[in-house]
Amino acid sequence: MRDCDDETHPMMEEKRLQELLVAAKKQRDKTLEKEITKKLVKLYVSQGEYFKMADKPDPKLARTYLEKAQQMQKDHPVANYRLGFLYYRNREYTKAVSFLERALDGSMEEELNDTQRMLANMFLVNCGIKIAKEAIQEINDIEGNVYTDLEIERIERYKNEILVLDEEIFDKMFYRKIEHGREEKIGEYEFINLKPDKNQVLLKKSDHGMEIHFQDFEPTSLNPKAFYTLYGIVTAKSFRTYRELREIATKGSGQEVSNDYIRQIIRRLSRDLPYWGHIVETTSILHPETRRAMAAIKLADGFLACVLCRVEDFLPD
Numbered sequence: 200m201r202d203c204d205d206e207t208h209p210m211m212e213e214k215r216l217q218e219l220l221v222a223a224k225k226q227r228d229k230t231l232e233k234e235i236t237k238k239l240v241k242l243y244v245s246q247g248e249y250f251k252m253a254d255k256p257d258p259k260l261a262r263t264y265l266e267k268a269q270q271m272q273k274d275h276p277v278a279n280y281r282l283g284f285l286y287y288r289n290r291e292y293t294k295a296v297s298f299l300e301r302a303l304d305g306s307m308e309e310e311l312n313d314t315q316r317m318l319a320n321m322f323l324v325n326c327g328i329k330i331a332k333e334a335i336q337e338i339n340d341i342e343g344n345v346y347t348d349l350e351i352e353r354i355e356r357y358k359n360e361i362l363v364l365d366e367e368i369f370d371k372m373f374y375r376k377i378e379h380g381r382e383e384k385i386g387e388y389e390f391i392n393l394k395p396d397k398n399q400v401l402l403k404k405s406d407h408g409m410e411i412h413f414q415d416f417e418p419t420s421l422n423p424k425a426f427y428t429l430y431g432i433v434t435a436k437s438f439r440t441y442r443e444l445r446e447i448a449t450k451g452s453g454q455e456v457s458n459d460y461i462r463q464i465i466r467r468l469s470r471d472l473p474y475w476g477h478i479v480e481t482t483s484i485l486h487p488e489t490r491r492a493m494a495a496i497k498l499a500d501g502f503l504a505c506v507l508c509r510v511e512d513f514l515p516d
Contacts (some may be wrong), residue, residue: 262282292329403507409426438480
């Protein structure tokens with residue numbers, strides 16, 4: 200949660216910009232009006248991202264700010280992309296498709312970056328699969344109400360054109376398990392019910408948040424920066440420095456992470472996870488240029504990592 204000053208500032212900035220916009224419209228200064236509108240849109244998109252990625256996400260508030268941005272600039276690629284993501288997470292796939300396609304079209308001045316374009320296309324694919332799955336379920340539900348031979352013949356003819364009818368195949372298109380350096384697609388049932396083996400650390404990223412599971416301990420919730428820091432630790436083939444973890448956490452969370460923040464995260468994890476001292480191993484290594492000692496960490500010998508996530512989730516190298 201932001202402190203009081205940070206919470207107040209965006210609201211005051213929004214009010215200030217809105218007043219300037221009203222004044223610019225009265226003066227019929229189109230150049231100034233465009234400039235202020237651009238600043239307001241940027242503020243709304245920033246606030247939408249903050250409430251989407253906060254330690255305690257608030258999707259409703261995030262959507263409110265992003266809708267404000269999109270109303271002021273219909274073709275803003277990032278606002279449409281993030282709105283599409285929120286509708287996708289809320290299982291409103293038809294709405295998500297509309298925003299995602301608009302995001303991919305971009306605007307005259309801005310377009311999505313390569314990662315966002317890739318993810319937007321993956322969300323679109325998944326939306327199509329989900330919509331198709333729901334349609335197939337509907338087909339199966341009403342199939343028994345077909346009475347005449349003519350109707351049955353017509354339906355069978357078109358039904359044969361459907362590419363996939365197996366619901367299990369659909370489920371496996373949405374989830375993945377990464378274990379022993381290998382990745383495999385898994386169904387929703389396995390994704391929900393999989394438990395870690397005795398000497399296995401399980402990181403899980405789902406619609407309900409991010410967690411670490413270990414043995415019979417209660418799962419512990421993680422914020423995005425802590426999740427990706429842990430991801431960097433448990434998937435390391437050798438010791439990783441705090442600088443390397445910072446790069447992984449920054450890429451994964453989409454927010455800048457400092458070396459000091461990595462130290463804070465590790466201190467919190469060592470305090471909050473009773474098994475921390477068993478599952479990790481620390482050491483000190485020399486910087487190749489300065490020859491100064493640097494802290495480094497990895498998963499302790501004898502323990503293995505498993506990561507569960509959705510197919511479209513981005514996991515940094």
